[in-house]
């Protein structure tokens with residue numbers, strides 16, 4: 001089995017070429033692979049880590065595209081099942097020169113949303129060191145929520161580290177209260193929680209990083225570390241044995257597209273931890289990959305190779321002293 005595992009809904013994203021026009025007016029699109037957890041898997045594999053992806057794909061051209069991309073990226077797909085009954089999810093993404101782009105999804109009732117929770121019992125966990133879970137997959141349907149809970153239970157029983165990114169998608173939840181209580185409940189099973197400060201405002205009632213970190217550490221003995229993404233300021237880190245500290249962000253030469261930055265952050269944290277780095281080094285690498293992610297149009301196309309990462313971190317740290 002691979003050293004890392006993740007479960008999620010893969011998407012084909014059509015990213016508009018024309019900048020600063022509404023999606024309705026865009027005529028030219030480039031096709032990319034997307035999906036928060038899959039973005040992390042793509043980045044881990046690019047950095048030389050072995051990773052397994054669990055999902056359910058439609059037997060349609062988009063499902064075929066995703067499978068080809070998984071193979072090309074070297075991601076383990078023994079736990080990728082298919083169905084001819086439901087379609088693979090699709091996302092359309094606008095292009096903007098400032099801020100976050102509008103997105104439009106065709107994912108309700110997708111193949112991934114019909115993931116069978118019983119499939120979790122067949123996942124081989126031997127050798128898995130870390131599993132990455134986000135709040136997107138459990139939002140897709142009752143069965144994906146059940147599957148996520150079942151997987152987290154198995155991971156805890158097998159003493160496997162869990163990183164959890166709330167990745168709030170309000171449109172996928174029936175209401176904000178359900179979203180908040182379910183996400184916070186899932187976070188209780190995580191070893192490391194990776195919320196954004198703006199998400200903290202919704203989930204915890206405060207965007208103060210220290211308050212958010214204390215909330216997640218206090219609510220569960222399972223949680224050892226919280227790293228709060230604080231946008232341009234970087235990331236705030238607090239753990240049971242780790243004093244609170246703010247790790248500064250890395251400069252981005254230019255911003256092309258902000259989507260995928262949060263997954264890039266998770267990728268940096270996870271890859272560094274798998275390599276035995278300290279929590280502070282992990283958060284710093286998260287900041288670095290977040291900065292690289294926003295310099296590229298695809299959701300995961302900006303994630304670095306090992307040499308690109310080393311060069312970027314060295315150059316940026318030298319520049320900032």
Ligand code: KDG
Pocket residue numbers: 009011034035036037039091136169259260261262263299
């Ligand atoms: O975090 C990036 C993701 O938002 C993107 O790749 C698509 O999974 C996706 C989603 O739900 O938005």
